Amino acid sequence: MKADGEITHFDNVGLRYSTDREVLSDLSFTLYSGRFYFLTGASGAGKTSLLKLLYLAQRPSRGMIRMFGTDAITMPRSRLPQLRRRIGVVFQDFRLVPHLSAFDNVALPLRVAGHQERDIAGPVSDILEWVGLADRVDARPATLSGGEQQRVAIARAVIGQPAILVADEPTGNVDPDMALKLLRLFEMLNRQGTTVVVATHDLDLLRKVPDSLIMRLDKGRLSDPTGALRYPPRAPA
Amino acid sequence: MNALSGRLRSVVAGSDVQLFPQARMSGPMPWVIAIMVAMTAIALAGGLALGNAIFAAKAEIDGGVTVQLLEPRADVRDSQARAAATALGAMQGVRGFRQVPQAEVDALIEPWLGTGTDDDGGLAIPVPALIDVRLDGPASPDRLAAIERALRPVAPSARIDAQSNWLKPVFDAMVSLQVLSIALVALLAGALAAAVLLASRSALGTHREVIEIIHLLGGTDNQVAREFQRSIGFDAAGGGALGLGLALVVILSLARRFDGLGAGLVDNGALVWTDWLLIAAVPVMATLLAMMTARLTVLHALRKML
Ligand SMILES: Nc1ncnc2c1ncn2[C@@H]1O[C@H](COP(=O)(O)OP(=O)(O)O)[C@@H](O)[C@H]1O
Ligand SMILES: [Mg+2]
Numbered sequence: 001m002k003a004d005g006e007i008t009h010f011d012n013v014g015l016r017y018s019t020d021r022e023v024l025s026d027l028s029f030t031l032y033s034g035r036f037y038f039l040t041g042a043s044g045a046g047k048t049s050l051l052k053l054l055y056l057a058q059r060p061s062r063g064m065i066r067m068f069g070t071d072a073i074t075m076p077r078s079r080l081p082q083l084r085r086r087i088g089v090v091f092q093d094f095r096l097v098p099h100l101s102a103f104d105n106v107a108l109p110l111r112v113a114g115h116q117e118r119d120i121a122g123p124v125s126d127i128l129e130w131v132g133l134a135d136r137v138d139a140r141p142a143t144l145s146g147g148e149q150q151r152v153a154i155a156r157a158v159i160g161q162p163a164i165l166v167a168d169e170p171t172g173n174v175d176p177d178m179a180l181k182l183l184r185l186f187e188m189l190n191r192q193g194t195t196v197v198v199a200t201h202d203l204d205l206l207r208k209v210p211d212s213l214i215m216r217l218d219k220g221r222l223s224d225p226t227g228a229l230r231y232p233p234r235a236p237a
Numbered sequence: 238m239n240a241l242s243g244r245l246r247s248v249v250a251g252s253d254v255q256l257f258p259q260a261r262m263s264g265p266m267p268w269v270i271a272i273m274v275a276m277t278a279i280a281l282a283g284g285l286a287l288g289n290a291i292f293a294a295k296a297e298i299d300g301g302v303t304v305q306l307l308e309p310r311a312d313v314r315d316s317q318a319r320a321a322a323t324a325l326g327a328m329q330g331v332r333g334f335r336q337v338p339q340a341e342v343d344a345l346i347e348p349w350l351g352t353g354t355d356d357d358g359g360l361a362i363p364v365p366a367l368i369d370v371r372l373d374g375p376a377s378p379d380r381l382a383a384i385e386r387a388l389r390p391v392a393p394s395a396r397i398d399a400q401s402n403w404l405k406p407v408f409d410a411m412v413s414l415q416v417l418s419i420a421l422v423a424l425l426a427g428a429l430a431a432a433v434l435l436a437s438r439s440a441l442g443t444h445r446e447v448i449e450i451i452h453l454l455g456g457t458d459n460q461v462a463r464e465f466q467r468s469i470g471f472d473a474a475g476g477g478a479l480g481l482g483l484a485l486v487v488i489l490s491l492a493r494r495f496d497g498l499g500a501g502l503v504d505n506g507a508l509v510w511t512d513w514l515l516i517a518a519v520p521v522m523a524t525l526l527a528m529m530t531a532r533l534t535v536l537h538a539l540r541k542m543l
Binding site: 055056057058059077078080081082084085089095097108109112113156160 | 446447449450451452453454455456457460540543
Protein backbone atom coordinates (compact mmCIF):
# COMPACT_ATOMS: atom_id res chain seq x y z
CA MET A 1 0.00 0.00 0.00
CA LYS A 2 1.40 3.34 -0.99
CA ALA A 3 1.71 5.69 1.94
CA ASP A 4 0.77 9.31 1.57
CA GLY A 5 3.53 11.39 -0.05
CA GLU A 6 5.60 8.31 -0.76
CA ILE A 7 8.16 8.56 -3.55
CA THR A 8 9.72 5.17 -3.18
CA HIS A 9 9.59 2.22 -0.88
CA PHE A 10 12.23 -0.47 -0.41
CA ASP A 11 11.25 -3.68 1.34
CA ASN A 12 13.96 -6.08 2.41
CA VAL A 13 16.08 -5.29 -0.60
CA GLY A 14 19.39 -7.00 -1.22
CA LEU A 15 21.88 -6.62 -4.05
CA ARG A 16 24.78 -8.73 -5.15
CA TYR A 17 26.64 -8.00 -8.38
CA SER A 18 27.94 -11.42 -9.18
CA THR A 19 27.99 -14.49 -7.05
CA ASP A 20 29.97 -12.92 -4.23
CA ARG A 21 28.66 -11.41 -1.06
CA GLU A 22 25.77 -8.99 -0.97
CA VAL A 23 26.80 -5.38 -1.52
CA LEU A 24 23.50 -4.22 -0.02
CA SER A 25 21.49 -6.19 2.52
CA ASP A 26 18.08 -5.96 4.17
CA LEU A 27 17.25 -2.44 3.03
CA SER A 28 13.78 -1.41 4.14
CA PHE A 29 12.83 2.23 4.00
CA THR A 30 10.50 4.78 2.47
CA LEU A 31 11.43 8.13 0.95
CA TYR A 32 8.82 10.85 1.17
CA SER A 33 7.97 13.62 -1.17
CA GLY A 34 9.52 17.05 -0.66
CA ARG A 35 12.28 16.05 1.75
CA PHE A 36 16.03 16.41 1.57
CA TYR A 37 17.96 13.21 2.23
CA PHE A 38 21.66 12.65 2.64
CA LEU A 39 23.05 9.19 2.09
CA THR A 40 26.38 8.84 3.87
CA GLY A 41 28.86 6.10 4.44
CA ALA A 42 32.46 5.28 3.85
CA SER A 43 33.76 4.72 0.37
CA GLY A 44 32.66 1.25 -0.73
CA ALA A 45 29.73 1.16 1.69
CA GLY A 46 27.29 0.86 -1.18
CA LYS A 47 26.00 4.39 -1.70
CA THR A 48 26.29 4.33 -5.48
CA SER A 49 24.73 0.87 -5.55
CA LEU A 50 21.74 2.04 -3.54
CA LEU A 51 21.28 5.08 -5.77
CA LYS A 52 21.40 2.85 -8.84
CA LEU A 53 18.49 0.90 -7.45
CA LEU A 54 16.77 4.20 -6.77
CA TYR A 55 17.17 5.54 -10.29
CA LEU A 56 16.25 2.18 -11.81
CA ALA A 57 19.63 1.45 -13.36
CA GLN A 58 19.92 -1.80 -11.48
CA ARG A 59 17.59 -4.57 -10.39
CA PRO A 60 17.93 -5.84 -6.83
CA SER A 61 18.76 -9.50 -6.30
CA ARG A 62 15.96 -9.78 -3.78
CA GLY A 63 13.29 -7.72 -2.10
CA MET A 64 10.69 -5.32 -3.41
CA ILE A 65 11.02 -1.78 -4.71
CA ARG A 66 8.03 0.45 -5.29
CA MET A 67 8.63 3.61 -7.31
CA PHE A 68 5.90 6.25 -7.59
CA GLY A 69 3.44 3.60 -6.47
CA THR A 70 4.49 1.14 -9.17
CA ASP A 71 6.11 -2.17 -8.34
CA ALA A 72 9.45 -1.64 -10.04
CA ILE A 73 10.40 -5.31 -9.93
CA THR A 74 7.45 -6.88 -11.70
CA MET A 75 6.46 -4.07 -14.03
CA PRO A 76 7.10 -4.60 -17.76
CA ARG A 77 10.31 -3.13 -19.16
CA SER A 78 8.28 -0.84 -21.38
CA ARG A 79 7.16 1.16 -18.34
CA LEU A 80 10.71 2.00 -17.25
CA PRO A 81 11.14 5.09 -19.46
CA GLN A 82 8.06 6.80 -18.02
CA LEU A 83 9.28 6.28 -14.46
CA ARG A 84 12.84 7.31 -15.29
CA ARG A 85 11.64 10.58 -16.74
CA ARG A 86 10.42 11.53 -13.27
CA ILE A 87 13.86 10.90 -11.77
CA GLY A 88 16.71 13.37 -12.25
CA VAL A 89 20.17 11.91 -11.80
CA VAL A 90 23.55 13.54 -11.29
CA PHE A 91 25.90 10.63 -11.86
CA GLN A 92 29.11 10.37 -9.88
CA ASP A 93 31.05 10.48 -13.16
CA PHE A 94 28.52 12.90 -14.79
CA ARG A 95 27.99 10.66 -17.83
CA LEU A 96 27.61 13.50 -20.27
CA VAL A 97 27.31 12.47 -23.92
CA PRO A 98 30.79 13.31 -25.24
CA HIS A 99 29.92 14.42 -28.76
CA LEU A 100 27.02 16.64 -27.75
CA SER A 101 27.37 20.25 -26.69
CA ALA A 102 26.43 21.40 -23.21
CA PHE A 103 23.16 22.65 -24.68
CA ASP A 104 22.30 19.34 -26.34
CA ASN A 105 23.25 17.37 -23.26
CA VAL A 106 20.88 19.43 -21.16
CA ALA A 107 18.19 19.24 -23.86
CA LEU A 108 18.41 15.44 -23.99
CA PRO A 109 15.81 14.65 -21.31
CA LEU A 110 13.30 16.97 -22.99
CA ARG A 111 13.96 15.49 -26.42
CA VAL A 112 13.70 12.00 -24.99
CA ALA A 113 10.35 12.94 -23.54
CA GLY A 114 9.22 14.11 -26.97
CA HIS A 115 9.08 17.86 -26.41
CA GLN A 116 8.99 20.05 -29.50
CA GLU A 117 12.21 21.86 -30.43
CA ARG A 118 10.54 25.26 -29.99
CA ASP A 119 9.73 24.35 -26.38
CA ILE A 120 13.28 23.25 -25.65
CA ALA A 121 15.56 26.17 -26.48
CA GLY A 122 14.15 28.58 -23.86
CA PRO A 123 14.24 26.36 -20.78
CA VAL A 124 17.64 24.90 -21.68
CA SER A 125 19.20 28.35 -22.10
CA ASP A 126 17.60 29.52 -18.88
CA ILE A 127 18.86 26.63 -16.83
CA LEU A 128 22.37 26.87 -18.29
CA GLU A 129 22.39 30.52 -17.33
CA TRP A 130 21.14 29.59 -13.89
CA VAL A 131 24.11 27.26 -13.32
CA GLY A 132 26.42 29.94 -14.68
CA LEU A 133 27.21 28.39 -18.04
CA ALA A 134 25.47 30.86 -20.34
CA ASP A 135 28.71 31.38 -22.25
CA ARG A 136 29.51 27.68 -22.60
CA VAL A 137 26.33 26.40 -24.26
CA ASP A 138 28.12 25.18 -27.38
CA ALA A 139 31.08 23.62 -25.60
CA ARG A 140 31.66 19.88 -25.72
CA PRO A 141 32.08 18.17 -22.33
CA ALA A 142 35.77 17.48 -22.99
CA THR A 143 36.47 21.21 -23.19
CA LEU A 144 34.72 21.93 -19.89
CA SER A 145 36.36 21.89 -16.46
CA GLY A 146 35.28 19.32 -13.90
CA GLY A 147 33.09 21.83 -12.11
CA GLU A 148 31.53 22.99 -15.35
CA GLN A 149 30.77 19.42 -16.38
CA GLN A 150 29.18 18.86 -13.02
CA ARG A 151 26.93 21.85 -13.49
CA VAL A 152 25.93 20.62 -16.94
CA ALA A 153 25.12 17.29 -15.34
CA ILE A 154 23.02 19.01 -12.71
CA ALA A 155 21.25 21.13 -15.29
CA ARG A 156 20.45 18.00 -17.24
CA ALA A 157 19.18 16.32 -14.08
CA VAL A 158 16.72 19.08 -13.22
CA ILE A 159 15.60 20.32 -16.65
CA GLY A 160 12.71 17.86 -16.77
CA GLN A 161 11.43 19.02 -13.35
CA PRO A 162 11.77 15.57 -11.84
CA ALA A 163 9.84 14.49 -8.77
CA ILE A 164 13.06 13.25 -7.23
CA LEU A 165 16.63 14.42 -7.77
CA VAL A 166 19.36 11.89 -7.07
CA ALA A 167 22.94 13.14 -6.87
CA ASP A 168 25.94 10.87 -6.34
CA GLU A 169 28.83 12.71 -4.65
CA PRO A 170 27.96 15.93 -6.46
CA THR A 171 30.53 17.91 -4.55
CA GLY A 172 33.30 15.41 -4.95
CA ASN A 173 35.11 17.19 -7.74
CA VAL A 174 34.64 20.82 -6.85
CA ASP A 175 36.20 23.27 -4.44
CA PRO A 176 34.38 24.08 -1.18
CA ASP A 177 32.90 27.31 -2.54
CA MET A 178 31.37 25.56 -5.51
CA ALA A 179 30.24 22.71 -3.27
CA LEU A 180 28.30 25.15 -1.13
CA LYS A 181 26.85 26.82 -4.21
CA LEU A 182 25.64 23.50 -5.54
CA LEU A 183 24.14 22.64 -2.19
CA ARG A 184 22.20 25.90 -2.18
CA LEU A 185 20.95 25.00 -5.63
CA PHE A 186 19.67 21.64 -4.40
CA GLU A 187 18.01 23.31 -1.43
CA MET A 188 16.29 25.73 -3.74
CA LEU A 189 14.94 22.88 -5.86
CA ASN A 190 13.90 21.14 -2.68
CA ARG A 191 11.97 24.18 -1.55
CA GLN A 192 10.19 24.12 -4.88
CA GLY A 193 8.98 20.62 -4.01
CA THR A 194 11.60 18.31 -5.46
CA THR A 195 12.63 15.41 -3.28
CA VAL A 196 16.42 15.41 -3.08
CA VAL A 197 18.75 12.52 -2.31
CA VAL A 198 22.45 13.40 -2.10
CA ALA A 199 25.06 10.71 -1.54
CA THR A 200 28.23 11.98 0.08
CA HIS A 201 31.01 10.83 2.33
CA ASP A 202 31.67 14.47 3.31
CA LEU A 203 30.20 14.85 6.80
CA ASP A 204 30.72 18.62 6.79
CA LEU A 205 28.19 18.86 4.03
CA LEU A 206 25.43 17.38 6.20
CA ARG A 207 25.63 20.19 8.68
CA LYS A 208 25.12 22.74 5.96
CA VAL A 209 21.56 21.59 5.32
CA PRO A 210 19.97 21.65 8.74
CA ASP A 211 16.60 20.28 7.64
CA SER A 212 18.09 17.24 6.00
CA LEU A 213 17.40 13.64 6.93
CA ILE A 214 20.35 11.30 7.08
CA MET A 215 20.65 7.68 6.04
CA ARG A 216 23.88 5.94 6.92
CA LEU A 217 25.20 2.99 5.00
CA ASP A 218 27.70 0.73 6.67
CA LYS A 219 28.94 -2.30 4.77
CA GLY A 220 25.71 -2.42 2.82
CA ARG A 221 23.34 -2.02 5.78
CA LEU A 222 21.34 1.06 6.65
CA SER A 223 21.24 2.83 9.99
CA ASP A 224 19.03 5.72 10.86
CA PRO A 225 20.74 8.35 12.98
CA THR A 226 18.10 11.06 12.43
CA GLY A 227 14.97 8.95 12.29
CA ALA A 228 14.75 9.52 8.56
CA LEU A 229 13.51 6.00 8.01
CA ARG A 230 10.82 6.02 10.66
CA TYR A 231 7.25 6.61 9.76
CA PRO A 232 6.42 9.36 10.02
CA PRO A 233 9.95 10.63 9.55
CA ARG A 234 11.34 12.94 12.15
CA ALA A 235 9.79 16.32 11.49
CA PRO A 236 12.34 18.68 9.98
CA ALA A 237 13.71 20.92 12.68
CA MET B 238 27.35 2.93 -38.66
CA ASN B 239 30.34 5.15 -38.03
CA ALA B 240 28.20 8.09 -38.75
CA LEU B 241 25.99 7.11 -35.87
CA SER B 242 28.08 8.67 -33.18
CA GLY B 243 27.73 12.07 -34.70
CA ARG B 244 24.04 11.70 -34.97
CA LEU B 245 22.88 10.58 -31.59
CA ARG B 246 22.08 14.23 -31.12
CA SER B 247 18.94 13.66 -33.08
CA VAL B 248 18.34 10.48 -31.16
CA VAL B 249 15.14 11.57 -29.89
CA ALA B 250 14.72 14.88 -31.40
CA GLY B 251 11.95 15.22 -33.86
CA SER B 252 12.61 13.49 -37.10
CA ASP B 253 13.65 16.69 -38.84
CA VAL B 254 16.55 17.61 -36.58
CA GLN B 255 19.93 17.09 -38.19
CA LEU B 256 19.16 14.50 -40.76
CA PHE B 257 22.42 15.01 -42.68
CA PRO B 258 24.86 16.40 -40.18
CA GLN B 259 27.91 14.27 -40.94
CA ALA B 260 29.75 13.21 -44.04
CA ARG B 261 28.05 10.01 -45.08
CA MET B 262 29.73 7.08 -46.78
CA SER B 263 32.33 7.00 -44.07
CA GLY B 264 32.35 3.45 -42.75
CA PRO B 265 32.68 0.24 -44.76
CA MET B 266 28.93 -0.36 -44.65
CA PRO B 267 27.91 1.71 -47.71
CA TRP B 268 30.57 -0.03 -49.79
CA VAL B 269 29.54 -3.46 -48.63
CA ILE B 270 25.96 -2.61 -49.51
CA ALA B 271 27.02 -1.17 -52.89
CA ILE B 272 28.75 -4.42 -53.80
CA MET B 273 25.84 -6.53 -52.60
CA VAL B 274 23.32 -4.44 -54.50
CA ALA B 275 25.43 -4.51 -57.67
CA MET B 276 25.80 -8.28 -57.53
CA THR B 277 22.13 -8.78 -56.72
CA ALA B 278 21.00 -6.51 -59.53
CA ILE B 279 23.28 -8.26 -62.03
CA ALA B 280 22.17 -11.72 -60.90
CA LEU B 281 18.57 -10.58 -61.07
CA ALA B 282 19.01 -9.11 -64.54
CA GLY B 283 20.59 -12.37 -65.68
CA GLY B 284 17.78 -14.38 -64.18
CA LEU B 285 15.11 -12.17 -65.72
CA ALA B 286 16.78 -12.21 -69.16
CA LEU B 287 17.08 -15.98 -69.00
CA GLY B 288 13.47 -16.22 -67.95
CA ASN B 289 12.38 -14.11 -70.91
CA ALA B 290 14.55 -16.13 -73.27
CA ILE B 291 13.22 -19.40 -71.94
CA PHE B 292 9.64 -18.20 -72.20
CA ALA B 293 10.02 -16.91 -75.74
CA ALA B 294 12.03 -19.89 -76.93
CA LYS B 295 9.67 -22.33 -75.33
CA ALA B 296 6.64 -20.91 -77.10
CA GLU B 297 8.60 -20.91 -80.32
CA ILE B 298 10.06 -24.35 -80.04
CA ASP B 299 7.26 -26.26 -78.37
CA GLY B 300 5.22 -26.30 -81.54
CA GLY B 301 8.22 -26.59 -83.83
CA VAL B 302 8.83 -29.63 -86.02
CA THR B 303 11.62 -30.06 -88.53
CA VAL B 304 11.04 -32.25 -91.54
CA GLN B 305 14.25 -33.30 -93.26
CA LEU B 306 14.12 -34.89 -96.72
CA LEU B 307 17.22 -36.98 -96.94
CA GLU B 308 16.77 -38.09 -100.55
CA PRO B 309 20.15 -37.76 -102.31
CA ARG B 310 18.75 -37.14 -105.83
CA ALA B 311 17.89 -33.49 -106.12
CA ASP B 312 14.92 -33.88 -108.48
CA VAL B 313 13.31 -36.61 -106.38
CA ARG B 314 14.02 -34.59 -103.26
CA ASP B 315 12.31 -31.54 -104.73
CA SER B 316 9.24 -33.48 -105.74
CA GLN B 317 9.07 -35.15 -102.33
CA ALA B 318 9.36 -31.73 -100.73
CA ARG B 319 6.45 -30.42 -102.79
CA ALA B 320 4.40 -33.51 -101.96
CA ALA B 321 5.24 -33.17 -98.27
CA ALA B 322 4.21 -29.53 -98.38
CA THR B 323 0.88 -30.44 -99.90
CA ALA B 324 0.33 -33.15 -97.29
CA LEU B 325 1.25 -30.81 -94.45
CA GLY B 326 -1.06 -28.15 -95.83
CA ALA B 327 -3.92 -30.60 -95.65
CA MET B 328 -3.18 -31.66 -92.05
CA GLN B 329 -5.12 -30.47 -89.04
CA GLY B 330 -3.19 -28.73 -86.30
CA VAL B 331 -0.48 -27.40 -88.57
CA ARG B 332 -0.43 -23.67 -88.10
CA GLY B 333 2.10 -23.03 -90.81
CA PHE B 334 5.18 -24.34 -92.48
CA ARG B 335 7.98 -23.05 -94.57
CA GLN B 336 10.42 -24.77 -96.77
CA VAL B 337 13.77 -23.42 -95.78
CA PRO B 338 15.25 -21.98 -99.02
CA GLN B 339 18.22 -23.87 -100.35
CA ALA B 340 20.48 -20.88 -99.84
CA GLU B 341 19.71 -20.87 -96.13
CA VAL B 342 20.32 -24.59 -95.83
CA ASP B 343 23.61 -24.15 -97.67
CA ALA B 344 24.57 -21.39 -95.30
CA LEU B 345 23.76 -23.63 -92.34
CA ILE B 346 25.90 -26.40 -93.70
CA GLU B 347 28.70 -24.31 -95.11
CA PRO B 348 30.79 -24.15 -91.96
CA TRP B 349 31.00 -27.95 -91.97
CA LEU B 350 31.09 -28.86 -95.64
CA GLY B 351 32.43 -25.84 -97.47
CA THR B 352 30.81 -24.29 -100.55
CA GLY B 353 31.49 -27.15 -102.94
CA THR B 354 27.89 -27.98 -103.52
CA ASP B 355 26.96 -25.02 -105.67
CA ASP B 356 29.79 -25.51 -108.14
CA ASP B 357 28.95 -29.10 -108.74
CA GLY B 358 25.32 -28.44 -109.45
CA GLY B 359 24.24 -29.84 -106.14
CA LEU B 360 25.39 -33.33 -107.06
CA ALA B 361 28.61 -33.71 -105.10
CA ILE B 362 27.25 -33.79 -101.59
CA PRO B 363 23.58 -34.42 -100.96
CA VAL B 364 22.07 -31.70 -98.83
CA PRO B 365 18.72 -32.42 -97.24
CA ALA B 366 15.76 -30.21 -97.85
CA LEU B 367 14.34 -28.71 -94.68
CA ILE B 368 10.74 -27.87 -93.89
CA ASP B 369 10.12 -25.87 -90.76
CA VAL B 370 6.67 -26.74 -89.41
CA ARG B 371 4.74 -24.88 -86.75
CA LEU B 372 2.02 -26.77 -84.91
CA ASP B 373 -0.76 -25.11 -82.96
CA GLY B 374 0.35 -26.94 -79.80
CA PRO B 375 3.32 -28.82 -78.41
CA ALA B 376 4.92 -31.37 -80.72
CA SER B 377 3.94 -34.44 -78.76
CA PRO B 378 5.07 -37.92 -79.86
CA ASP B 379 1.49 -38.62 -81.02
CA ARG B 380 1.50 -35.65 -83.32
CA LEU B 381 4.95 -36.47 -84.64
CA ALA B 382 3.69 -39.95 -85.44
CA ALA B 383 0.68 -38.48 -87.22
CA ILE B 384 2.91 -36.33 -89.40
CA GLU B 385 5.09 -39.33 -90.06
CA ARG B 386 2.04 -41.33 -91.20
CA ALA B 387 0.89 -38.53 -93.45
CA LEU B 388 4.28 -38.05 -95.09
CA ARG B 389 5.42 -41.65 -95.38
CA PRO B 390 3.47 -42.42 -98.59
CA VAL B 391 4.40 -39.21 -100.43
CA ALA B 392 7.87 -38.54 -99.07
CA PRO B 393 9.50 -41.75 -97.86
CA SER B 394 12.82 -40.03 -97.21
CA ALA B 395 11.31 -37.66 -94.63
CA ARG B 396 12.76 -37.62 -91.18
CA ILE B 397 10.68 -35.84 -88.57
CA ASP B 398 12.05 -34.28 -85.38
CA ALA B 399 10.52 -32.12 -82.71
CA GLN B 400 12.70 -29.05 -82.31
CA SER B 401 12.37 -29.26 -78.56
CA ASN B 402 14.13 -32.61 -78.57
CA TRP B 403 17.45 -31.36 -79.71
CA LEU B 404 17.09 -28.05 -77.83
CA LYS B 405 16.21 -29.78 -74.59
CA PRO B 406 19.74 -29.74 -73.14
CA VAL B 407 20.05 -26.04 -73.94
CA PHE B 408 16.75 -25.46 -72.20
CA ASP B 409 17.75 -27.41 -69.18
CA ALA B 410 20.97 -25.46 -68.95
CA MET B 411 19.08 -22.18 -69.17
CA VAL B 412 16.63 -23.25 -66.47
CA SER B 413 19.44 -24.26 -64.13
CA LEU B 414 21.14 -20.95 -64.74
CA GLN B 415 17.92 -19.21 -63.85
CA VAL B 416 17.55 -21.22 -60.66
CA LEU B 417 21.14 -20.37 -59.88
CA SER B 418 20.50 -16.66 -60.31
CA ILE B 419 17.46 -16.81 -58.04
CA ALA B 420 19.49 -18.67 -55.43
CA LEU B 421 22.21 -16.07 -55.80
CA VAL B 422 19.75 -13.24 -55.13
CA ALA B 423 18.51 -15.03 -52.00
CA LEU B 424 22.05 -15.70 -50.78
CA LEU B 425 23.05 -12.08 -51.32
CA ALA B 426 20.02 -10.91 -49.35
CA GLY B 427 21.05 -13.23 -46.54
CA ALA B 428 24.63 -12.00 -46.66
CA LEU B 429 23.45 -8.39 -46.56
CA ALA B 430 21.30 -9.06 -43.51
CA ALA B 431 24.21 -10.81 -41.83
CA ALA B 432 26.56 -7.91 -42.58
CA VAL B 433 24.07 -5.42 -41.18
CA LEU B 434 23.52 -7.57 -38.11
CA LEU B 435 27.24 -7.68 -37.38
CA ALA B 436 27.64 -3.96 -38.03
CA SER B 437 24.68 -3.18 -35.78
CA ARG B 438 26.05 -5.34 -32.99
CA SER B 439 29.44 -3.71 -33.17
CA ALA B 440 27.84 -0.27 -33.28
CA LEU B 441 25.78 -1.20 -30.24
CA GLY B 442 29.00 -2.10 -28.47
CA THR B 443 30.65 1.14 -29.50
CA HIS B 444 27.72 3.23 -28.37
CA ARG B 445 26.76 1.23 -25.34
CA GLU B 446 27.63 4.01 -22.92
CA VAL B 447 25.54 6.59 -24.77
CA ILE B 448 22.66 4.15 -25.13
CA GLU B 449 22.76 3.56 -21.40
CA ILE B 450 22.63 7.29 -20.74
CA ILE B 451 19.69 7.68 -23.10
CA HIS B 452 17.92 4.85 -21.30
CA LEU B 453 18.56 6.34 -17.89
CA LEU B 454 17.22 9.70 -19.05
CA GLY B 455 14.00 7.95 -19.98
CA GLY B 456 14.69 7.14 -23.62
CA THR B 457 12.89 4.16 -25.10
CA ASP B 458 14.32 1.23 -27.05
CA ASN B 459 12.37 2.50 -30.02
CA GLN B 460 14.09 5.87 -29.90
CA VAL B 461 17.50 4.23 -29.87
CA ALA B 462 16.58 1.67 -32.53
CA ARG B 463 15.12 4.38 -34.75
CA GLU B 464 18.44 6.20 -34.73
CA PHE B 465 20.40 3.09 -35.70
CA GLN B 466 17.82 2.30 -38.32
CA ARG B 467 18.02 5.78 -39.79
CA SER B 468 21.79 5.72 -39.81
CA ILE B 469 21.98 2.38 -41.62
CA GLY B 470 19.18 3.60 -43.88
CA PHE B 471 21.35 6.45 -45.13
CA ASP B 472 24.32 4.16 -45.57
CA ALA B 473 22.22 1.64 -47.45
CA ALA B 474 20.52 4.21 -49.66
CA GLY B 475 23.86 5.73 -50.66
CA GLY B 476 25.52 2.35 -51.15
CA GLY B 477 22.47 1.02 -52.94
CA ALA B 478 22.41 3.88 -55.45
CA LEU B 479 26.08 3.37 -56.14
CA GLY B 480 25.63 -0.38 -56.51
CA LEU B 481 22.69 0.06 -58.86
CA GLY B 482 24.72 2.44 -61.03
CA LEU B 483 27.53 -0.10 -61.20
CA ALA B 484 25.11 -2.89 -62.04
CA LEU B 485 23.49 -0.85 -64.82
CA VAL B 486 26.85 -0.27 -66.45
CA VAL B 487 27.58 -3.99 -66.36
CA ILE B 488 24.11 -5.04 -67.52
CA LEU B 489 23.98 -2.55 -70.38
CA SER B 490 27.44 -3.41 -71.65
CA LEU B 491 26.67 -7.14 -71.47
CA ALA B 492 23.42 -6.50 -73.32
CA ARG B 493 25.33 -4.67 -76.05
CA ARG B 494 27.65 -7.62 -76.47
CA PHE B 495 24.79 -10.08 -76.75
CA ASP B 496 23.08 -7.79 -79.24
CA GLY B 497 26.23 -8.00 -81.32
CA LEU B 498 25.87 -11.78 -81.47
CA GLY B 499 22.50 -11.44 -83.16
CA ALA B 500 21.55 -14.78 -81.70
CA GLY B 501 17.82 -15.37 -81.63
CA LEU B 502 17.59 -16.72 -78.12
CA VAL B 503 19.43 -13.81 -76.62
CA ASP B 504 17.40 -11.26 -78.50
CA ASN B 505 14.34 -12.78 -76.96
CA GLY B 506 15.96 -12.40 -73.57
CA ALA B 507 15.89 -8.61 -73.80
CA LEU B 508 14.71 -7.01 -70.59
CA VAL B 509 11.32 -5.35 -70.64
CA TRP B 510 10.35 -2.36 -68.54
CA THR B 511 8.88 -4.41 -65.70
CA ASP B 512 12.26 -6.15 -65.45
CA TRP B 513 13.99 -2.79 -65.19
CA LEU B 514 11.54 -1.81 -62.46
CA LEU B 515 12.47 -4.94 -60.53
CA ILE B 516 16.16 -4.20 -60.95
CA ALA B 517 15.63 -0.63 -59.78
CA ALA B 518 13.80 -2.01 -56.75
CA VAL B 519 16.92 -3.91 -55.62
CA PRO B 520 18.54 -0.98 -53.78
CA VAL B 521 15.16 -0.05 -52.29
CA MET B 522 14.65 -3.58 -51.03
CA ALA B 523 18.24 -3.72 -49.80
CA THR B 524 17.73 -0.49 -47.87
CA LEU B 525 14.51 -1.75 -46.31
CA LEU B 526 16.13 -5.07 -45.49
CA ALA B 527 19.12 -3.34 -43.91
CA MET B 528 16.90 -1.02 -41.86
CA MET B 529 14.69 -3.85 -40.71
CA THR B 530 17.69 -5.98 -39.77
CA ALA B 531 19.29 -3.12 -37.85
CA ARG B 532 16.04 -2.41 -36.05
CA LEU B 533 15.44 -6.00 -35.02
CA THR B 534 19.07 -6.51 -34.00
CA VAL B 535 19.07 -3.38 -31.88
CA LEU B 536 15.69 -4.02 -30.28
CA HIS B 537 16.73 -7.58 -29.52
CA ALA B 538 19.98 -6.47 -27.92
CA LEU B 539 18.35 -3.63 -25.97
CA ARG B 540 15.85 -6.00 -24.40
CA LYS B 541 18.74 -7.47 -22.46
CA MET B 542 19.69 -4.07 -21.07
CA LEU B 543 17.91 -2.54 -18.14
N1 LIG C 1 29.37 -3.07 -11.06
C1 LIG C 1 29.91 -3.67 -9.99
N2 LIG C 1 30.26 -4.95 -10.04
C2 LIG C 1 30.80 -5.58 -8.95
N3 LIG C 1 30.99 -4.99 -7.80
C3 LIG C 1 30.64 -3.69 -7.66
C4 LIG C 1 30.09 -2.97 -8.76
N4 LIG C 1 29.83 -1.70 -8.35
C5 LIG C 1 30.22 -1.65 -7.06
N5 LIG C 1 30.70 -2.83 -6.65
C6 LIG C 1 31.17 -3.15 -5.28
O1 LIG C 1 30.11 -2.87 -4.41
C7 LIG C 1 30.60 -2.27 -3.22
C8 LIG C 1 29.90 -0.94 -3.00
O2 LIG C 1 30.26 -0.05 -4.04
P1 LIG C 1 29.59 1.35 -4.25
O3 LIG C 1 28.14 1.15 -4.27
O4 LIG C 1 30.21 1.99 -5.41
O5 LIG C 1 29.98 2.09 -2.90
P2 LIG C 1 30.16 3.64 -2.62
O6 LIG C 1 29.44 4.39 -3.68
O7 LIG C 1 29.59 3.83 -1.27
O8 LIG C 1 31.61 3.93 -2.64
C9 LIG C 1 32.08 -2.12 -3.40
O9 LIG C 1 32.71 -3.20 -2.72
C10 LIG C 1 32.30 -2.25 -4.86
O10 LIG C 1 33.53 -2.84 -5.13
MG1 LIG D 1 30.02 5.84 -5.05
